[in-house]
Structures are given as structure tokens and as C-alpha cells.
Amino acid sequence: MAKEYEIKYDDGESFTSDTCPRKLDRKHQVSLVYGCKSLTSIIIPEGVTEISASAFSDSELLALITIPNSVTKISESAFAGCISLTTITIPCSITEIDESAFEDCTSLKEIRYGGTKEQWKTVEKGIFWYKNTHVQEVFCSDDTVELPACSIEDGVLMCWYRLVPEVIIPNGVTKISKFAFARCISLTAIIIPCSVIEIDLSAFVNCTSLKEIHYGGTKVQWETVEKGDFWYKNTYVQKVFCSDDIVELPAYSIEDGVLACWYRLVPEAIIPEGVTEISTSAFSLCESLSSVIIPYSVTKIGGNAFRFCTSLKGIHYGGTKEQWEAVEKGDFWYQDTYVHKVFCSDDTVNLPACSIEDNMLKSWCRPVPEVIIPEGVTEINDLAFYDCMSLTSVIIPKSVTKIDFYAFLDCAFLKEIHYDGTKEQWKAVKKDSVWNTGVPAEYVVCTDGTVKL
Numbered sequence: 001m002a003k004e005y006e007i008k009y010d011d012g013e014s015f016t017s018d019t020c021p022r023k024l025d026r027k028h029q030v031s032l033v034y035g036c037k038s039l040t041s042i043i044i045p046e047g048v049t050e051i052s053a054s055a056f057s058d059s060e061l062l063a064l065i066t067i068p069n070s071v072t073k074i075s076e077s078a079f080a081g082c083i084s085l086t087t088i089t090i091p092c093s094i095t096e097i098d099e100s101a102f103e104d105c106t107s108l109k110e111i112r113y114g115g116t117k118e119q120w121k122t123v124e125k126g127i128f129w130y131k132n133t134h135v136q137e138v139f140c141s142d143d144t145v146e147l148p149a150c151s152i153e154d155g156v157l158m159c160w161y162r163l164v165p166e167v168i169i170p171n172g173v174t175k176i177s178k179f180a181f182a183r184c185i186s187l188t189a190i191i192i193p194c195s196v197i198e199i200d201l202s203a204f205v206n207c208t209s210l211k212e213i214h215y216g217g218t219k220v221q222w223e224t225v226e227k228g229d230f231w232y233k234n235t236y237v238q239k240v241f242c243s244d245d246i247v248e249l250p251a252y253s254i255e256d257g258v259l260a261c262w263y264r265l266v267p268e269a270i271i272p273e274g275v276t277e278i279s280t281s282a283f284s285l286c287e288s289l290s291s292v293i294i295p296y297s298v299t300k301i302g303g304n305a306f307r308f309c310t311s312l313k314g315i316h317y318g319g320t321k322e323q324w325e326a327v328e329k330g331d332f333w334y335q336d337t338y339v340h341k342v343f344c345s346d347d348t349v350n351l352p353a354c355s356i357e358d359n360m361l362k363s364w365c366r367p368v369p370e371v372i373i374p375e376g377v378t379e380i381n382d383l384a385f386y387d388c389m390s391l392t393s394v395i396i397p398k399s400v401t402k403i404d405f406y407a408f409l410d411c412a413f414l415k416e417i418h419y420d421g422t423k424e425q426w427k428a429v430k431k432d433s434v435w436n437t438g439v440p441a442e443y444v445v446c447t448d449g450t451v452k453l
Contacts, residue, residue: 099126201228303330410438
């Protein structure tokens with residue numbers, strides 16, 4: 001048993017379980033610490049009044065939920081990302097459903113409500129509460145309530161809710177709000193009316209199936225539309241089809257020599273000559289990117305620049321090894337990639353598997369099945385191994401004296417933890433109470449025996 005799932009309550013009490021809890025037996029407020037990767041069902045006990053923010057978020061196997069009549073509020077992102085959830089019953093005691101409560105529940109098709117249609121109308125609901133689901137209606141005790149496909153306020157399209165392959169934005173909409181279509185993963189084509197004069201920040205970010213944008217106005221009208229940063233980042237969109245012409249969309253944006261964003265999901269990216277800086281998060285989450293070519297003109301790479309590019313294996317640099325080593329690089333710039341080395345014009349530079357500063361292991365960069373933490377490391381930093389889904393085994397040297405907050409959070413396949421010291425030495429290591437949240441390992445194997453977690 002390597003993990004404790006903590007349920008916190010509004011009166012300060014708490015309850016911990018060594019397995020993902022199927023039934024809770026305390027009162028007031030249910031609040032799991034982050035997602036529980038192995039949780040399949042949950043029975044919330046009578047007496048609980050609130051399901052708090054992100055309580056069960058990203059519990060990807062959670063398919064069955066029982067909510068008692070004592071619950072009055074489902075808080076922000078409480079069930080967000082529960083991709084196995086297909087149906088849910090909400091009791092009539094609920095008076096508030098917060099922002100993004102069921103967002104990205106991509107299998108959710110049916111919501112049942114214990115009260116009447118009139119009672120449902122009085123429930124306070126936050127925007128995005130059912131975004132990126134297949135929900136079209138709520139079944140009440142006496143009638144059915146149709147749920148809109150989108151929300152529009154004063155001409156602004158605030159949110160598109162449903163996962164569909166094609167969207168026609170209604171005439172009269174003047175603005176598409178930030179994140180309005182974010183992560184609509186089934187969206188392949190969209191039709192935008194000529195009434196739209198503004199597309200906000202990240203409006204279509206991570207619409208990873210989107211290939212076609214059609215615009216009802218002319219090319220000249222399209223070019224006057226105000227567009228926010230990252231508005232079509234991580235899509236396959238290459239052009240906009242206007243009523244009279246076609247507008248080519250750039251694969252990237254460059255301002256004053258800084259590559260601010262790479263937009264398209266492509267297997268190979270060639271950064272143009274003359275770029276001097278790759279901005280923070282410029283390529284982040286470009287999951288199809290396997291190779292990138294960086295010109296010698298680049299002198300700075302921002303933090304998280306290639307983070308979560310989970311297919312990236314090759315980086316080629318146009319300058320020499322000496323020039324590469326002079327490039328300023330931000331934290332986590334290649335974290336969560338498969339990059340092992342940089343190929344320069346005259347030599348190869350090996351990239352470390354982890355970053356260590358002042359004997360602190362700040363982050364583990366590569367997705368690998370086994371990790372041996374280097375000798376001399378005294379502290380494992382917050383979130384150092386966060387979401388390392390490929391990690392199955394780790395060896396911790398006895399030099400480690402401290403393991404920080406969420407150090408191994410959601411390493412869902414980490415089943416073996418070995419410690420290069422005795423049981424007494426392991427017990428003396430200062431460990432944050434949630435260092436191993438989301439980890440299935442049940443024991444730490446020491447040199448003289450095992451310690452149950």
C-alpha cells in the first residue's frame with residue numbers, strides 16, 4: 001500500500017484510505033486529493049453536503065457514482081475528465097453546479113435529476129459545467145429539459161458544449177470567447193459567420209481533429225477579424241475558406257525574432273532561420289511532433305517550450321556543440337519527451353534524464369519504465385515525477401532525506417519502490433503526506449526488509 005487518499009471535511013476532520021475509497025463514511029464535504037487513477041465507483045455517504053473542487057477530477061476509470069440527497073453543491077471541476085462516466089443521477093437536493101463540474105467527461109451522455117423541471121431551472125449552474133460531453137438533455141422526474149449546444153451572451157459565444165464533428169456558429173455572433181471550443185476533440189470542421197469580428201485567446205486550442213475552417217465573409221473581412229494568441233494551436237488547420245478566396249494560416253507566429261507559438265500538429269517542425277528565441281510553451285502539447293530542427297540563430301529556449309511533446313525523439317541544431325551549450329534554456333524545456341540528445345553540426349550533445357540543482361532533483365525529463373535516482377541527491381522536489389505514466393520502478397539512494405509535495409503524483413503504473421538503505425533510514429526520510437498520491441505501489445523494499453506505505 002503506497003498511497004493514502006485523503007477525504008477532507010469543512011469542519012477540519014479528515015479520513016484516509018489505503019485504497020481508492022468505494023464508500024465514504026464521514027460527513028460534510030468530500031474532497032479527494034487530485035484524481036484517483038484506479039477508482040471505478042464511489043458511494044458518497046448520506047450527510048455529505050458538498051463535493052468540493054476537483055474532488056474526483058481525472059479519475060479516468062470512474063464509471064459509477066452515487067450522490068446522496070444531503071449534497072447541495074457540486075463544486076468546480078469536481079468530476080472533470082472522468083472519461084468513463086456515461087450516466088449520472090443528480091439528487092433534487094442539489095442547488096448549485098459549479099464551473100466545469102463535468103467538463104471533458106467525453107463519454108457522458110445521460111444526466112438524470114431527481115426533482116422536477118421547475119426545480120432544475122432554479123439550480124445555479126456555472127459556465128462549462130457540461131462542456132465536451134455528449135449530453136443533450138436532462139431527464140427530470142416529470143419532464144425533459146433540452147440543454148443548448150452552446151451559450152451566447154450579448155453576441156459573444158462563450159462555450160460550445162457538445163462533442164460533435166461539425167459546428168455551424170449562429171449568425172449574429174460577434175465574438176468567440178477564449179477557450180470556447182478548447183479540447184473539442186471530435187470537431188473536424190467549423191463554419192464561422194461574417195458577423196464574427198473577434199476570436200479570443202485559445203478559442204480552438206487542442207481541437208486535435210480540426211482541419212477545416214469556413215468563413216461566411218470575404219478574405220478582406222476575415223483579415224479584419226481580431227484574433228487572440230494561440231487561437232488555433234494544436235490543430236490541423238492550414239487555411240480558412242472564405243466566400244471569395246482562401247487564406248493560408250501560418251504554421252507558427254514570430255514576433256521580433258521570438259517564435260511565440262507553433263500552431264499545427266505535425267510530425268516535423270523546421271524553425272525558420274533568423275529566429276533568436278523559442279518562447280515559453282511554444283510547442284507544448286504538440287503530441288504529434290517527433291522531430292524538430294533548430295537554427296543556430298536561436299540563443300534562448302523558454303521554459304516548457306517542448307513539454308508534453310510526447311512523440312518527440314529528435315532535436316537537430318544548426319550550430320556547433322559549443323554554440324548549443326551557450327543557448328539559454330528554461331526549466332522543463334524538454335520534460336515529458338523522449339529526447340536523449342541534440343545533434344549539432346559538429347558533434348552530439350547528450351541531454352540529462354533529470355535536472356538536479358543543489359542536490360535537489362527538480363524534475364525527471366524522460367518517460368521511462370525504470371528510474372535510478374543518482375547518488376548524492378538529498379531532496380526530491382515537488383511534482384518531480386508528476387504524471388510519469390511509463391514509470392513502473394524507482395530506486396531511491398539513501399542520500400535522499402526529503403521527498404516533497406506530490407513528488408510522484410499520478411505515477412499510475414509505479415508498482416516497485418526500492419530504497420538503498422535500511423527500514424529505519426527510510427522511516428527517517430521526511431516525506432510530505434501526499435508524496436505518493438496516485439501511486440499503486442504498496443511497499444518500499446529496503447536493504448533489510450520492506451516497509452508498508
